[in-house]
Amino acid sequence: MANEFSLINKYFKPLGEAIASPNVVMGIGDDCALLANKPGYQLAVSTDTMVAGVHFFADAHPIDVGYKALAVNLSDLAAMGAEPAWFTLCLTLPGRDENWIKGFVQGIEILAQQFAIPLVGGDTTKGPLSLSIQVAGWVPEDKGLTRSGAKVGDHLYVSGEIGWPYLGYQVSTSSLQLNDADQREGLERFLRPLPKLALGANLIDVASAALDISDGLTADLNHMLTASGIGAELDINALPLAAPLGAMSDDIQRQAINFGDEYQLLFAVPSDKQTQLTALQEQLSIKLYPIGTLVDGPGIVDSQGNPIAPSGYEHF
Amino acid sequence: MANEFSLINKYFKPLGEAIASPNVVMGIGDDCALLANKPGYQLAVSTDTMVAGVHFFADAHPIDVGYKALAVNLSDLAAMGAEPAWFTLCLTLPGRDENWIKGFVQGIEILAQQFAIPLVGGDTTKGPLSLSIQVAGWVPEDKGLTRSGAKVGDHLYVSGEIGWPYLGYQVSTSSLQLNDADQREGLERFLRPLPKLALGANLIDVASAALDISDGLTADLNHMLTASGIGAELDINALPLAAPLGAMSDDIQRQAINFGDEYQLLFAVPSDKQTQLTALQEQLSIKLYPIGTLVDGPGIVDSQGNPIAPSGYEHF
Numbered sequence: 001m002a003n004e005f006s007l008i009n010k011y012f013k014p015l016g017e018a019i020a021s022p023n024v025v026m027g028i029g030d031d032c033a034l035l036a037n038k039p040g041y042q043l044a045v046s047t048d049t050m051v052a053g054v055h056f057f058a059d060a061h062p063i064d065v066g067y068k069a070l071a072v073n074l075s076d077l078a079a080m081g082a083e084p085a086w087f088t089l090c091l092t093l094p095g096r097d098e099n100w101i102k103g104f105v106q107g108i109e110i111l112a113q114q115f116a117i118p119l120v121g122g123d124t125t126k127g128p129l130s131l132s133i134q135v136a137g138w139v140p141e142d143k144g145l146t147r148s149g150a151k152v153g154d155h156l157y158v159s160g161e162i163g164w165p166y167l168g169y170q171v172s173t174s175s176l177q178l179n180d181a182d183q184r185e186g187l188e189r190f191l192r193p194l195p196k197l198a199l200g201a202n203l204i205d206v207a208s209a210a211l212d213i214s215d216g217l218t219a220d221l222n223h224m225l226t227a228s229g230i231g232a233e234l235d236i237n238a239l240p241l242a243a244p245l246g247a248m249s250d251d252i253q254r255q256a257i258n259f260g261d262e263y264q265l266l267f268a269v270p271s272d273k274q275t276q277l278t279a280l281q282e283q284l285s286i287k288l289y290p291i292g293t294l295v296d297g298p299g300i301v302d303s304q305g306n307p308i309a310p311s312g313y314e315h316f
Numbered sequence: 317m318a319n320e321f322s323l324i325n326k327y328f329k330p331l332g333e334a335i336a337s338p339n340v341v342m343g344i345g346d347d348c349a350l351l352a353n354k355p356g357y358q359l360a361v362s363t364d365t366m367v368a369g370v371h372f373f374a375d376a377h378p379i380d381v382g383y384k385a386l387a388v389n390l391s392d393l394a395a396m397g398a399e400p401a402w403f404t405l406c407l408t409l410p411g412r413d414e415n416w417i418k419g420f421v422q423g424i425e426i427l428a429q430q431f432a433i434p435l436v437g438g439d440t441t442k443g444p445l446s447l448s449i450q451v452a453g454w455v456p457e458d459k460g461l462t463r464s465g466a467k468v469g470d471h472l473y474v475s476g477e478i479g480w481p482y483l484g485y486q487v488s489t490s491s492l493q494l495n496d497a498d499q500r501e502g503l504e505r506f507l508r509p510l511p512k513l514a515l516g517a518n519l520i521d522v523a524s525a526a527l528d529i530s531d532g533l534t535a536d537l538n539h540m541l542t543a544s545g546i547g548a549e550l551d552i553n554a555l556p557l558a559a560p561l562g563a564m565s566d567d568i569q570r571q572a573i574n575f576g577d578e579y580q581l582l583f584a585v586p587s588d589k590q591t592q593l594t595a596l597q598e599q600l601s602i603k604l605y606p607i608g609t610l611v612d613g614p615g616i617v618d619s620q621g622n623p624i625a626p627s628g629y630e631h632f
Contacts, residue, residue: 025358025458025460026460026462029463030396030462030543031362031392031393031526031527031528032360032361032362032392032393032395032396032398032453032460033360033361033362034358034359034360034396034455034460035358035359035361036358037353037354037355037357037358037359038353041353042341042350042351042352043350043351043353044348044349044350044351045348045349045351045404045436045437046347046348046437047404047406047437047439047450048406048439049406049408049439049443050441051408051442051443051444052443053443054441054442054443055441076347077347077348079347079348080346080347080348080350082348088361088363088450090363090364090365090448092365092367092446121362121363122363123363123364123365123448125365125366125367125370126370127365127367127368127369127370127444127446128367128443128444128446130443130444130446132365132406132439132448134363134404134450139350142341144341144342144348144350146342146346147345147346147347148346210347211346211347212347227345227346
């Protein structure tokens with residue numbers, strides 16, 4: 001009986017205690033965690049499940065699994081412009097494999113430390129390998145960056161190159177060979193995406209709408225368009241494709257664009273905020289890529305006005 | 317691609333929208349939900365996973381699965397003295413079985429409506445059947461009912477009869493036959509436990525410590541004792557056993573007591589709060605059962621001072 005509790009005390013409690021937080025009144029170990037309010041802010045919460053054999057290979061390195069499980073959740077906070085506050089973890093394991101758990105916790109800890117987000121609770125159960133993380137973060141009252149605020153005339157941006165996770169996935173399944181540097185880059189972007197939290201928090205006063213690219217560029221753009229009730233003219237030639245894709249076929253490029261798993265932000269910026277956006281790029285030392293304009297909808301068209309059907313990850 | 321989203325729109329979004337809540341600024345459909353603070357309160361959060369074949373039979377009725385998944389989580393809020401605020405749901409399904417989902421949502425809705433707690437977000441993924449629910453609730457600042465506040469001399473109480481879920485489980489696996497009324501009672505208590513939210517909220521100013529009985533009476537009592545750094549003298553003869561157990565062997569009685577899955581509250585009350593506790597019983601029209609006293613520790617002893625080893629559900 002003491003086994004679940006000894007696992008929690010050995011691996012998960014330290015992951016909470018390692019990160020001092022003004023939010024945490026009481027962390028792991030009681031029926032509930034207790035968290036303090038932050039006056040003037042609202043709480044943003046998001047949760048994502050990852051299943052072995054579906055979202056990651058069953059034999060994936062546990063450090064990579066832990067890292068990415070927290071990364072994809074933090075990316076949702078970034079897309080809302082929220083500052084990380086705490087997270088919980090539900091972990092289902094076939095058995096008590098302490099080496100796996102140790103690696104998994106190490107992977108989580110990389111991002112938990114980097115973004116000062118403590119683990120405050122969870123559940124450890126027996127069953128087929130899977131996990132759900134829930135993150136909570138703070139956004140200034142009524143400033144949350146939703147998907148629904150984009151307006152006709154706004155400019156569409158993406159926060160980085162698109163297609164590296166597709167290349168990394170192909171490399172990891174030995175379906176593709178690239179030069180060493182590109183292989184490393186692809187694998188890194190596929191296995192260790194960095195959530196764009198600083199950008200998201202700074203977009204609160206600049207962007208009219210935002211989301212993170214998880215299902216695929218056109219699928220996620222379509223979510224924004226549907227929520228905002230407008231359309232988009234996408235400048236295909238302006239898409240910042242990962243360099244190795246330049247030499248590949250149109251078909252492969254399309255697959256890469258719609259592969260998803262990018263965790264770049266896709267966001268809309270009104271014309272009168274372009275100066276602020278330029279300043280923000282300098283302040284954060286990042287490059288942002290204009291990829292189109294929001295127009296009367298519905299749907300996505302290219303620069304010649306030809307419709308582009310959204311396509312992306314199929315959940316069922 | 318639209319499949320996950322159509323499931324969400326058809327079954328899960330209505331479950332959020334059906335319940336008006338001052339807490340919900342923005343519910344299902346964006347990267348995060350946005351929730352309002354409640355000044356003067358702290359947030360209590362808890363999460364529990366249920367896996368098919370481990371926590372419920374793979375062929376269990378989906379209404380029962382949905383009901384119990386929310387019930388066990390609400391029970392954690394009750395044990396903390398918290399008032400329900402919102403919940404999220406991570407659901408992993410082998411395929412798109414709409415009948416199952418429909419029943420499952422109906423089961424959740426029974427308690428969501430009864431306790432006015434809206435669904436605000438989640439994730440639906442493909443994989444072996446399992447689910448994690450996370451609940452959030454409000455407790456008045458620094459009044460949360462923890463496990464660690466029990467003191468020597470406090471009296472130990474349980475909120476209802478113990479052993480019915482064990483009997484219900486045995487009946488449901490055809491390992492036991494009882495008369496019709498007892499079978500119904502056992503199954504009802506096993507499949508449809510009612511979280512003790514009114515009691516929990518009212519115990520905030522009365523109890524020194526509380527938890528809900530999920531692992532088994534002695535195992536959970538031991539959690540309270542460890543957290544509080546004391547011991548307990550348990551009056552075995554005073555335990556309010558489910559009536560059918562009276563005719564069964566000591567061994568079966570012990571198994572029933574330590575079966576867990578009860579979702580009754582176990583709590584400690586100082587001597588000077590006994591009058592308030594009596595008043596509370598009348599106010600809520602409930603019967604509470606004194607089952608022992610807190611003493612110098614460690615561990616549990618019976619009325620003759622013989623040690624009782626804690627025993628309960630083995631997670632691994």
